[in-house]
Each structure stands twice: as C-alpha cells, then as structure tokens.
Amino acid sequence: xxxxxxxxxxxxxxxxxxxxxxxxxxxxxxxxxxxxxxxxxxxxxxxxxxxxxxxxxxxxxxxxxxxxxxxxxxxxxxxxxxxxxxxxxxxxxxxxxxxxxxxxxxxxxxxxxxxxxxxxxxxxxxxxxxxxxxxxxxxxxxxxxxxxxxxxxxxxxxxxxxxxxxxxxxxxxxxxxxxxxxxxxxxxxxxxxxxxxxxxxxxxxxxxxxxxxxxxxxxxxxxxxxxxxxxxxxxxxxxxxxxxxxxxxxxxxxxxxxxxxxxxxxxxxxxxxxxxxxxxxxxxxxxxxxxxxxxxxxxxxxxxxxxxxxxxxxxxxxxxxxxxxxxxxxxxxxxxxxxxxxxxxxxxxxxxxxxxxxxxxxxxxxxxxxxxxxxxxxxxxxxxxxxxxxxxxxxxxxxxxxxxxxxxxxxxxxxxxxxxxxxxxxxxxxxxxxxxxxxxxxxxxxxxxxxxxxxxxxxxxxxxxxxxxxxxxxxxxxxxxxxxxxx
Amino acid sequence: xxxxxxxxxxxxxxxxxxxxxxxxxxxxxxxxxxxxxxxxxxxxxxxxxxxxxxxxxxxxxxxxxxxxxxxxxxxxxxxxxxxxxxxxxxxxxxxxxxxxxxxxxxxxxxxxxxxxxxxxxxxxxxxxxxxxxxxxxxxxxxxxxxxxxxxxxxxxxxxxxxxxxxxxxxxxxxxxxxxxxxxxxxxxxxxxxxxxxxxxxxxxxxxxxxxxxxxxxxxxxxxxxxxxxxxxxxxxxxxxxxxxxxxxxxxxxxxxxxxxxxxxxxxxxxxxxxxxxxxxxxxxxxxxxxxxxxxxxxxxxxxxxxxxxxxxxxxxxxxxxxxxxxxxxxxxxxxxxxxxxxxxxxxxxxxxxxxxxxxxxxxxxxxxxxxxxxxxxxxxxxxxxxxxxxxxxxxxxxxxxxxxxxxxxxxxxxxxxxxxxxxxxxxxxxxxxxxxxxxxxxxxxxxxxxxxxxxxxxxxxxxxxxxxxxxxxxxxxxxxxxxxx
Numbered sequence: 001x002x003x004x005x006x007x008x009x010x011x012x013x014x015x016x017x018x019x020x021x022x023x024x025x026x027x028x029x030x031x032x033x034x035x036x037x038x039x040x041x042x043x044x045x046x047x048x049x050x051x052x053x054x055x056x057x058x059x060x061x062x063x064x065x066x067x068x069x070x071x072x073x074x075x076x077x078x079x080x081x082x083x084x085x086x087x088x089x090x091x092x093x094x095x096x097x098x099x100x101x102x103x104x105x106x107x108x109x110x111x112x113x114x115x116x117x118x119x120x121x122x123x124x125x126x127x128x129x130x131x132x133x134x135x136x137x138x139x140x141x142x143x144x145x146x147x148x149x150x151x152x153x154x155x156x157x158x159x160x161x162x163x164x165x166x167x168x169x170x171x172x173x174x175x176x177x178x179x180x181x182x183x184x185x186x187x188x189x190x191x192x193x194x195x196x197x198x199x200x201x202x203x204x205x206x207x208x209x210x211x212x213x214x215x216x217x218x219x220x221x222x223x224x225x226x227x228x229x230x231x232x233x234x235x236x237x238x239x240x241x242x243x244x245x246x247x248x249x250x251x252x253x254x255x256x257x258x259x260x261x262x263x264x265x266x267x268x269x270x271x272x273x274x275x276x277x278x279x280x281x282x283x284x285x286x287x288x289x290x291x292x293x294x295x296x297x298x299x300x301x302x303x304x305x306x307x308x309x310x311x312x313x314x315x316x317x318x319x320x321x322x323x324x325x326x327x328x329x330x331x332x333x334x335x336x337x338x339x340x341x342x343x344x345x346x347x348x349x350x351x352x353x354x355x356x357x358x359x360x361x362x363x364x365x366x367x368x369x370x371x372x373x374x375x376x377x378x379x380x381x382x383x384x385x386x387x388x389x390x391x392x393x394x395x396x397x398x399x400x401x402x403x404x405x406x407x408x409x410x411x412x413x414x415x416x417x418x419x420x421x422x423x424x425x426x427x428x429x430x431x432x433x434x435x436x437x438x439x440x441x442x443x444x445x446x447x448x449x450x451x452x453x454x455x456x457x458x459x460x461x462x463x464x465x466x467x468x469x470x471x472x473x474x475x476x477x478x479x480x481x482x483x484x485x486x487x
Numbered sequence: 488x489x490x491x492x493x494x495x496x497x498x499x500x501x502x503x504x505x506x507x508x509x510x511x512x513x514x515x516x517x518x519x520x521x522x523x524x525x526x527x528x529x530x531x532x533x534x535x536x537x538x539x540x541x542x543x544x545x546x547x548x549x550x551x552x553x554x555x556x557x558x559x560x561x562x563x564x565x566x567x568x569x570x571x572x573x574x575x576x577x578x579x580x581x582x583x584x585x586x587x588x589x590x591x592x593x594x595x596x597x598x599x600x601x602x603x604x605x606x607x608x609x610x611x612x613x614x615x616x617x618x619x620x621x622x623x624x625x626x627x628x629x630x631x632x633x634x635x636x637x638x639x640x641x642x643x644x645x646x647x648x649x650x651x652x653x654x655x656x657x658x659x660x661x662x663x664x665x666x667x668x669x670x671x672x673x674x675x676x677x678x679x680x681x682x683x684x685x686x687x688x689x690x691x692x693x694x695x696x697x698x699x700x701x702x703x704x705x706x707x708x709x710x711x712x713x714x715x716x717x718x719x720x721x722x723x724x725x726x727x728x729x730x731x732x733x734x735x736x737x738x739x740x741x742x743x744x745x746x747x748x749x750x751x752x753x754x755x756x757x758x759x760x761x762x763x764x765x766x767x768x769x770x771x772x773x774x775x776x777x778x779x780x781x782x783x784x785x786x787x788x789x790x791x792x793x794x795x796x797x798x799x800x801x802x803x804x805x806x807x808x809x810x811x812x813x814x815x816x817x818x819x820x821x822x823x824x825x826x827x828x829x830x831x832x833x834x835x836x837x838x839x840x841x842x843x844x845x846x847x848x849x850x851x852x853x854x855x856x857x858x859x860x861x862x863x864x865x866x867x868x869x870x871x872x873x874x875x876x877x878x879x880x881x882x883x884x885x886x887x888x889x890x891x892x893x894x895x896x897x898x899x900x901x902x903x904x905x906x907x908x909x910x911x912x913x914x915x916x917x918x919x920x921x922x923x924x925x926x927x928x929x930x931x932x933x934x935x936x937x938x939x940x941x942x943x944x945x946x947x948x949x950x951x952x953x954x955x956x957x958x959x960x961x962x963x964x965x966x967x968x969x970x971x972x
Contacts, residue, residue: 053586053587056812057807057812058585058587058812058813059567059573059575059580059583059585059688059689059807060566060567060585060589060684060685060686060687060688060689061685061686062684062685062720062721062722063722064719064720064721064722065722092803094802094803094806094849096806096809096823096826097822098811098822101807101811101812102806102807103803103805103806103807103809104803104806153822155811282850282851284802284803284846284849284850284851284854285849285854286799286803286849286854286858289691289692289693289723289800290689290692290722290723291722291723292722292723
C-alpha cells in the first residue's frame, strides 16, 4: 500500500487540507484511594459515600499525596518511554464551580511528573510514532447532576479528588484512524501496566481533542479548536471529522478560525462553541503551598522500572521472532494483556500456528457474537489447547473440531470427553476407509469414468462424498491418499 | 484560693498536681472571671457548662502525669474544634460546627486541658487590631477602647485579662507577636513546620503557624512543648527532634551572640521604640550575651512581599467558602448569583480587599511581575537571615513600631494598619521562630514588646534568651480590671 493511499485529506475545490490533531487524554489512575485523601474510588457507589473532609474541602483540611498514585504515574511514564522528572510541583488551578469544592483543582502546570515520550502506532501502511509532550497528575472534580430536579442541581463528590493522569500528545496525529489507533495503544499500554483500566463507559478514559487544518504541504499550523471531554473513540472520530470540515469550509469561505473551546453534540453530530479565547478562564495557577515539591530518587524510579511487565511493542517483537507470527497476527494478540495471556497459556501445550488461527479466527468470532471479553470466554485456555492437540494428533479433523468447539462454547467442557461421548473420533483405519471409498466409487461409476478420462476436478466431488458418508469423521488426508490410488 | 486566675499556668499545673487545687476549682474561677468580662468581647463562643463538666470528670479520675492536668483553656476561633462552632471571625462560617479537631488543639486536650470557649480574632486572621471580626471589636484590658492587636486579639486580651491561663493563636505576619506586644504578654511564633496546620482555618498556607500566647516565658515553653508535633496529615509539617522546651529552659545565655539589624531602624520610628530597643540590648548584655551589629539588607521589601504572597494564597484558600457545602449561603438567581451574594455578604471588607489583591497578583499577565517576583524576594529575605546566622545565634528587634492604638484609629487607613507588621513579617517570610516578650511601657503606660528571632528549629534558644531577659526586665502589667463592674 502506498503512503498516499491512506493519507487523510479533505478536498475542497482545488485545495487539499491536512488535519492536525493533538489529544489531552484524562486517564483515571487505578488506585484504591484518591490522590490526596484516603477515600475509596469505587465506580458506581451511592452518591457522596466516598467523600472525606479533604475531598469536600472542609476548613483546615490539607491534601496529603498518595504515594501509590505517584508510582502509577511514573510507571505510565516508563511505559511511554518518557523522561521521568525527579522533581515535580503541584499547582492550584483556580475556578469556581459547584462540583469543585476547594475552588481550585490541584494539578501540575509548570513542572509535570513525566516529560517527553512516545507511542508507536501500527497503521496499515506501517508504523507511526506519536510524540508525548507530558504526563501530569491532577484531581478529578465531582459530578453535577442537573436533571433530577427542575430547580436544583445535585452534586456527587464521589469522584472529587480521584487521581487522573493527563497525557498530552504532540500535534502528531493526522486522521481519525490514527486517533483510534493512538487511544487504543495508550489504553493497551496502561492496561498492561495496571495503571488505568481504560474503561471509557465508566469515564476512566476521556479526551480533549485539539483540531486544526492546514493546506497540504504547509509547514505552519492552523488555528486550533479544542473539543472538550469526548468520552468514546467513535465520538472522537466523528467530532474530528465534523470539526475539520467546518474549519476547511471557513477557510474556503475566506473566513478565519477563532481559537476556542467547543463541545461535541453527540445527538446532532456537530461541534458547538463553548467559549471563545477572550472568555477563557484565567486559572491563576500557582504552586500549591499546602504541598511540597514532589521529589523522587533514582532508586525509586529504578525500583518501579523493575516492576514494569513486558509491554505490547516488546511482546509483539517476541511473538514475531519466537513464534514466527505475522505482524498482523502479533498485533491482534498483543493488543490487550488478557488476550496475550490467553494466547500464551494456550501455546504452553499446543501448536502455535493452530492456536493463533483458532484464537484469531473461531474464538474471536464466537466471543464477538456473544459479546464477551476474552476474560469471559467459556472456553478456558487449557481446553482450547486440548482441542488443538486433538486436531494435531489426528484424533479429529478440523471440521469436526469446529463442531466440538461449538459445544465447548456452551460451557467449558473437556474436548476429549465431547469427542468420546458423541463418537466424533476421526476414522483413520485404512481398511475401513477403503471399504467406504469402494462403495462411493461403485455408486458413482459414471463420474469415476469421467475422472479417468481427464476431468480431474471431480476429485473434490469424491472427497466430499466420502466425508459425507463417513459423517465427517473420515481422516481427510488418508481419504485423499486412498482415493488417488483407487481412482 | 481567691486569686486562682492570677496564677500562672505553671503555678496552676503545680497546684493541681500536688492536689492543692482541683480542676473544677480552677475551671470555675476562669469561667466566672470570663463571665464577668463580657465587655472585653474576647470570646466568640463560650462553652463554660461543658468545661465545668469536663473538669468534674477530670477530678473524678485525675491523671496528674499529664502536662496540662485539668487546665481550662480558651483558644483562638481559627482552630477547628469538634462539635463546637468554629467561625474564623467570619459571618460566612457563623453556623459552622466541625466534626473534627485540629491537631494542635487535640495535642492540648491529650495533655489534659479543657476547652472553655473560642476566642475572637480578625476575620480569617486578616487584621492587626481585631477590628475586622464579624463578632465585633475586642477591648484591650490595658485600657478602654484600646485595640488588643490582631489577628489573635481575643487571645491576647483573654490572656492579659486572665480569662484563660494560657492560649494559642496563629501567626501569619505577626498575629501572635503583635497582640502579645500590645497586651504585655508573651507570644511565640514557632518555626514553619513545627506545629501542624491540620484543622486550622487557612489564611496563607506558606506563612501560617500556630503558637502559644502566655503570661510568661516558662508557660509559653510548656505549651510549645505540647503543641509542636510532627503530623503526617500536614505535608508541610517537619519531622525534626523537638526539645522538651520547658524542662530544658535555662537563663544561662552567657556568650550567646545576639544580632542587631540596622535595617530595623525604620524612618519615623518613635523614640520610645528606639529607647526600648536600646534598653533591650543592655538587658541582653547584662545576661551575658554578646551584641553584634548585623545587616538584613532586604528588610525594606518584606512588607510589600508579604502583601503579595499572603493575599495570593488567601484568595485561593478562601475560594471554598462559596455557599455550596457549609456555612452561610445567600439565595441567588443562579449559581453565579448565589456565589456573588454569598461572598459579598459573607465576607467583610478587609477579607474582600485581600481576596481582590490576591486575585489580581495571580492574574495572567501580572503573575510574573507580582507573585513570581515576590517569591524571589522572599528567597532573598530568607538568605539575609541565613547569612546573619553565620555570625549570630539570635536577633533582637522591637516587636512593633508602636504601642497599641485606639479602636477606630487606623480602620480607614489599611496601609498604616499594615505597617504594624513591619518587624514581624520578615520572620514569617523566612519561616523562622520569633518570640515577643513585654519589655517596657510607653509614655501612656501601654506595654511595648521586644522580639527575639531564632534560627529555624531553634525555639529552645530564643525561649532561653527570652527567659533570661524576662528576669532582668521584670515587667509588670498595669491591669485595673476596669471592665469589671
């Protein structure tokens, strides 16, 4: 595939526009307790049941940093091949809102905990590197609920103070597809690390999307708009498409683009202005005097490095080199840690090639149909590996294996037992097969004659007939061999 | 004993320990005197009945090993006290009852003391005369219509008038030392990080410190020993080896080097203050200390620096008082309207002034010129002290540029009010300990204080110097009980 073929460009009249995208991803840190308090962080708890005096900003309450969240952020930084800053500073971002009890969010502005890094995307036309600008730790706000009462707004502070990592990419993304790949890769890395569960439905991963357009070949960036708080990949892609086209239309119309913050309206599939640059908040950032600068030692970082598991890129490399998988297969199998774990469990005791095909083919299709995750698979890795061994040693044919597989999907049954109970064992006795084949040839004398006179295509017909008569149990390889002789 | 309230804390502790007095007798005496002293307006919230009950309970099973056995105590209303209203002197917290206890007060109760009530203070500790309190002026027991200083004005008044044997205040720019100076009492601002800020209503987080306010240096040392603890709940609390300040207290300061900073001879300083300072130098020499002239070249910039840093932090710290979660709420058409009305009606003029100054200096486009520059100057001020402490063990200055002034005298002139903190503010900016001790009277007979500034974590040294000088000075407060009818 040529590079140009997959290039995402917007054509208007005689002009071609390139789309420039940067993402600010907000990833909720996987942690039992909040960033600066000991409150729980469980999703879906009754409103205001996970709120400490610190989270609700009572007078005289002070934040105390949760070391675990710091470790999680640094691990993520290591996963992003990023520079870990041994000294970082928490700042206050000041603004008033009902679900922001302190009247400020504790964030990191000038000195984030993680600096520049990178993420590698596997695109159809090759790899693409996306730069990471920074990663910083910050508090989440609470939740305002406006639709429960005509006059009042309800506030749930369960989320108030939960630790977030804001991961800012460089403006390196060029298409909705790349955004899709980027989010998935980021999510995959964090799930490997156990630093963010990446659950977008629960809001554990959301993004502000910066979009600008420029004429193809131009070196300068256009004026960007920021689309706030988009919480699914699909919506991100739709928002980018809409926003890029809107900007191109403005330019083509001779107008200028205002730098502004926009919202994506998922009902009408459009972005709408939220506030202009002039109306932008003055957050009055300054270092939080309640917290000392965060300092971590080389040892602290080295210890965390030793806890880092094999990450998708390295795993992919190993799968290709050690198991001779294709890059395509390896990509699929390493995309999330559960899948790769499953795969590695299956191949502990069975053939790699067959396992790869069965997982990517049958298993994924079946899970997809039932809308199940790999972790919810009715077929355990152990039993799938048994099934593969039954194929490999000739006990059953691939075709019969599919029948067995279907039964296994109904409940995690031992494939050997299914084969025994249903009498599905492959017929590999040459004498029995010869008898079968003789009968088939006998019943189809005319076709046998045609075959002999040169119509070799009919060979398949005879194989099919034998299989049919045997109820699918005949060993296909032996059938082939005997048929060739007999015909 | 009819003169219970005239006894110092140390005497009361001793008398309770050897069972000459019961906690109930002591508590009753202070409660009765407090009740007769309403005109001083030192209390915002009284908790006398509970105090008497607790005293009774203490006497039933007295633990005489404690450092403050059954001692009644009223505290500044900036400390959150469990189940007792805590207002910070503000309408906006008029109805606020904490479910939690500040670390400093908890330390005090853990040593056997009993809470009598909450003492008046400037609103959110912003003021130098206690005139910004929503709960009204406090009278200085020294003279009618005289301010007790601020912001810990209720505390200084209550200690001087012997409504409480001892108390605690907070000091952000002088709020312990200046009122101590105005009332002829002793006030210590400890090293930043010595006393936990947990549960203290915040004014300016990088400057706020709690500290003892007492009738004498020994009492002050005892309370400092109780309140200064390392606290994991305050990230700026420092884990250093704390002395047993009262046990280790000594008047032997022979050979101690005491610095006299020339920059503290400010323009227009009254001769009385100059004379007091000279006298102080003589007292220090009498005690065997060596006097050394030093320079703190950036002293002039301390006050402007303070009035950028403190309001900046305050503007953010006070954002939580928005009518949403607790405290006063004014009804509004919508959220913004509710915020505006709540904060306009809930905060007084001085607090609003400082929130506006703070918001301004942090604003985009002004941040570098004000806040960032102020932080740089703050470093220089700290560096001045570091340099000085290479040559001296402590520094002696006046506590304030004048004695107490009349109520209303400076309320329309914020800058002249701010100038009151000129000698105390640099100490907060540098995070150092400072103690004010009464050292003489002006022509009107009003008390004047001297300040001894120490190295960080060297509270013991300045307490010792204060202890030695206290004996030489032999200060007597002229309090006539004019307010008791």
